[in-house]
Amino acid sequence: xxxxxQSPKYLFRKEGQNVTLSCEQNLNHDAMYWYRQDPGQGLRxxxxxxxxxxxxxxxIAEGYSVSREKKESFPLTVTSAQKNPTAFYLCASxxxxxxxxxxxxxxxxxxxx
Amino acid sequence: xxxxxxxxxxxxxxxxxxxxxxxxxxxxxxQSFFWYRQYSGKSPELIMFIYxxxxxxxxxxxxxxxKASQYVSLLIRDSQPSDSATYLCAVxxxxxxxxxGAGTKxxxxx
Numbered sequence: 403x404x405x406x407x408q409s410p411k412y413l414f415r416k417e418g419q420n421v422t423l424s425c426e427q428n429l430n431h432d433a434m435y436w437y438r439q440d441p442g443q444g445l446r447x448x449x450x451x452x453x454x455x456x457x458x459x460x461x462i463a464e465g466y467s468v469s470r471e472k473k474e475s476f477p478l479t480v481t482s483a484q485k486n487p488t489a490f491y492l493c494a495s496x497x498x499x500x501x502x503x504x505x506x507x508x509x510x511x512x513x514x515x
Numbered sequence: 516x517x518x519x520x521x522x523x524x525x526x527x528x529x530x531x532x533x534x535x536x537x538x539x540x541x542x543x544x545x546q547s548f549f550w551y552r553q554y555s556g557k558s559p560e561l562i563m564f565i566y567x568x569x570x571x572x573x574x575x576x577x578x579x580x581x582k583a584s585q586y587v588s589l590l591i592r593d594s595q596p597s598d599s600a601t602y603l604c605a606v607x608x609x610x611x612x613x614x615x616g617a618g619t620k621x622x623x624x625x
Contacts, residue, residue, distance in 0.1 A: 443617060444603065444615045444616060444617035444618055445559075445603070445615045447612075450612070492558055492559070502547060502607055502611050502612070502613060503547075503549065503561060504549075504561075504605075504613060505561065506558040506559050506560070507558060508557070508558050509557070509558045
């Protein structure tokens with residue numbers, strides 16, 4: 403089955419702790435994205451990557467970091483510098499080119515202890 | 516500032532009626548337009564996309580695009596309680612990145 407997986411489903415972070423959210427896809431998509439969604443709000447872009455070993459900041463990159471060492475994987479680290487990390491985190495992927503239909507993983511809900 | 520605007524709702528529609536969801540966008544360079552459905556606590560799922568002016572039908576769903584007026588709409592015929600969700604509109608900018616609306620909450624009343 404082709405798709406996007408995210409883990410864990412729920413993640414708890416302690417003050418001052420860095421945590422990493424996993425995102426894997428087997429759709430052979432070139433581009434991958436991380437979004438944050440707060441309750442009752444739309445999607446805000448954190449980082450995106452159009453090719454391996456390259457990524458760009460989105461609208462709210464402060465306090466987050468990413469890597470793209472493999473085409474299939476795009477992990478997101480929420481650092482201790484992100485003071486309000488409680489949110490629903492969504493990973494998406496798309497083909498390159500001009501169509502850019504994005505497909506989403508199931509999401510990770512991050513809560514602060 | 517490139518924007519996509521949606522009425523937040525909730526939009527309440529009787530079961531069996533037509534639900535009409537609207538979206539306006541600011542970037543005249545936009546080329547691709549998407550509608551996603553998001554159930555509470557779940558991730559968005561693609562309903563349909565449209566690239567050309569006019570209507571595109573897929574089952575009970577019809578997307579309508581008017582580039583001159585910069586709006587895109589989604590019609591849901593024969594609305595079912597299972598259609599109750601938040602509907603997100605997304606539009607590509609001139610760099611082919613998606614700009615997202617905040618979504619319209621739709622409630623189908625039995």
